[in-house]
Amino acid sequence: MDLRYDEEHERFRGEVREFLKGWPLQDDEAALSETEQIELFRSRAIERGYVYRDIPAEYGGGGQEPDVLKDHIVREEFSRAGAPGSSYLQGPAMLAPTLIEFGSEAQRRRFVPPTLREEIRWCQGYSEPGSGSDLASLQCSAVLEGGESDGEWVINGQKIWTSNAQEADWLFGLFRTEPDATKHKGISYLLVPLDQPGIEIRPLRQMTGGEDFNEVFFENARTAADCIVGQRGQGWQVSRATLKHERNLIANPNLMREHFDDLVELARRVLRNGRPAIEDPGVRQRLAEIECHVRTNETSNLRQLSAAHRGEELKCMLPMMMNKLYSTDSMQRLMKLAYELLGSDGLLAPREADLAGYARGEGPTGWVEQWIFSLGPAIAGGATNIQLNIIGERGYGLPRDLRPTS
Numbered sequence: 387m388d389l390r391y392d393e394e395h396e397r398f399r400g401e402v403r404e405f406l407k408g409w410p411l412q413d414d415e416a417a418l419s420e421t422e423q424i425e426l427f428r429s430r431a432i433e434r435g436y437v438y439r440d441i442p443a444e445y446g447g448g449g450q451e452p453d454v455l456k457d458h459i460v461r462e463e464f465s466r467a468g469a470p471g472s473s474y475l476q477g478p479a480m481l482a483p484t485l486i487e488f489g490s491e492a493q494r495r496r497f498v499p500p501t502l503r504e505e506i507r508w509c510q511g512y513s514e515p516g517s518g519s520d521l522a523s524l525q526c527s528a529v530l531e532g533g534e535s536d537g538e539w540v541i542n543g544q545k546i547w548t549s550n551a552q553e554a555d556w557l558f559g560l561f562r563t564e565p566d567a568t569k570h571k572g573i574s575y576l577l578v579p580l581d582q583p584g585i586e587i588r589p590l591r592q593m594t595g596g597e598d599f600n601e602v603f604f605e606n607a608r609t610a611a612d613c614i615v616g617q618r619g620q621g622w623q624v625s626r627a628t629l630k631h632e633r634n635l636i637a638n639p640n641l642m643r644e645h646f647d648d649l650v651e652l653a654r655r656v657l658r659n660g661r662p663a664i665e666d667p668g669v670r671q672r673l674a675e676i677e678c679h680v681r682t683n684e685t686s687n688l689r690q691l692s693a694a695h696r697g698e699e700l701k702c703m704l705p706m707m708m709n710k711l712y713s714t715d716s717m718q719r720l721m722k723l724a725y726e727l728l729g730s731d732g733l734l735a736p737r738e739a740d741l742a743g744y745a746r747g748e749g750p751t752g753w754v755e756q757w758i759f760s761l762g763p764a765i766a767g768g769a770t771n772i773q774l775n776i777i778g779e780r781g782y783g784l785p786r787d788l789r790p791t792s
């Protein structure tokens with residue numbers, strides 16, 4: 387495996403580094419609010435074609451030819467500089483590229499630019515109380531009233547685990563529109579405005595103490611007929627595109643590197659037997675093991691990128707799933723060590739741990755909360771057992787596991 391970049395990509399990296407000297411903002415611009423600074427810098431990065439790189443300029447993106455290596459270089463350099471790059475929110479990260487792939491021209495023009503600017507906030511409505519791993523069994527229904535151009539979808543049923551629905555304006559989700567078709571072919575992908583009387587959002591309290599997930603109830607909720615992405619019954623296929631972006635998001639190696647750097651910093655700050663924990667041979671050993679995981683994750687990500695760069699989409703799918711699996715496991719190890727390093731302070735409830743000064747950077751989330759939360763991504767975007775099955779069956783050619791019959 388040759389991990390060197392060619393001349394063109396090395397030159398590109400140099401340009402990006404040069405551009406990043408403009409972050410943090412200086413002088414008058416440094417006096418702007420944090421949100422304004424992020425918006426200003428991000429808009430400059432879009433203009434330069436670094437952020438939302440291959441989303442066409444007419445939809446508010448960088449308007450560049452797709453190049454996975456350049457994407458990777460941008461993510462790596464922005465992460466290293468702590469600069470605001472492409473947003474990790476579900477709208478910009480997952481829906482916008484899906485609309486570019488499957489949306490109508492009108493949908494792209496209407497939704498992609500304000501989504502990238504975070505003026506429309508989105509949540510993802512896939513899971514239902516009885517349909518998580520077996521997502522295709524979902525029951526939440528949408529019936530078309532009126533014509534395909536001027537009618538409305540009338541929605542009834544329930545979604546669950548809808549992250550950030552409490553802050554979202556719209557939901558992209560899967561609904562059963564063809565009850566007589568087989569289960570995968572009876573689903574459509576709809577965009578639904580949340581601010582309407584037929585929708586109730588109830589928060590779910592999680593063990594971190596936060597309320598990031600919700601139940602969303604639909605009772606004769608409505609959305610316009612043209613808010614369907616792709617064709618009727620094509621929702622499963624459209625949702626696979628979104629899922630691909632979600633798994634890549636979860637497996638982000640730069641994020642793990644950032645957390646690892648923070649962990650090393652924590653090991654320098656906290657004491658063990660009266661000395662900085664980082665001087666303890668046991669702690670050093672654990673840090674070294676975790677760094678191996680971080681590096682493996684980075685290298686495995688490069689393998690996925692190389693396959694994508696060569697246009698080998700299928701060869702890319704399996705490493706992508708393995709990366710998701712591996713990175714969630716590694717992140718748990720990383721957070722567990724942080725939790726242990728906190729000693730008795732780790733027994734504090736998450737919000738109290740914030741107050742004790744263990745917050746990561748300026749953010750409101752403490753290590754304790756992150757340790758508890760690190761268990762979740764192994765379930766989100768497809769639970770570990772299911773991923774293992776797919777890797778076993780498609781990667782190693784093992785016999786298919788039993789499938790639900792309904």
Ligand SMILES: Cc1cc2nc3c(=O)[nH]c(=O)nc-3n(C[C@H](O)[C@H](O)[C@H](O)COP(=O)(O)OP(=O)(O)OC[C@H]3O[C@@H](n4cnc5c(N)ncnc54)[C@H](O)[C@@H]3O)c2cc1C
Pocket residue numbers: 509510511512513514515516517518519520546547548549550762763765766767768769770771772775787
């Ligand atoms: C952090 C987080 C964020 C999420 N955000 C969203 C969101 O924004 N929108 C959304 O729609 N959903 C979201 N989800 C829900 C997520 O997609 C589901 O939790 C996931 O698909 C698993 O479904 P389930 O919870 O119903 O578990 P189940 O499907 O009931 O699974 C329970 C357990 O059984 C195992 N299992 C199930 N079937 C099999 C099988 N055939 N073979 C072997 N083992 C099996 C699973 O691996 C798991 O361990 C989120 C979940 C988490 C944790």
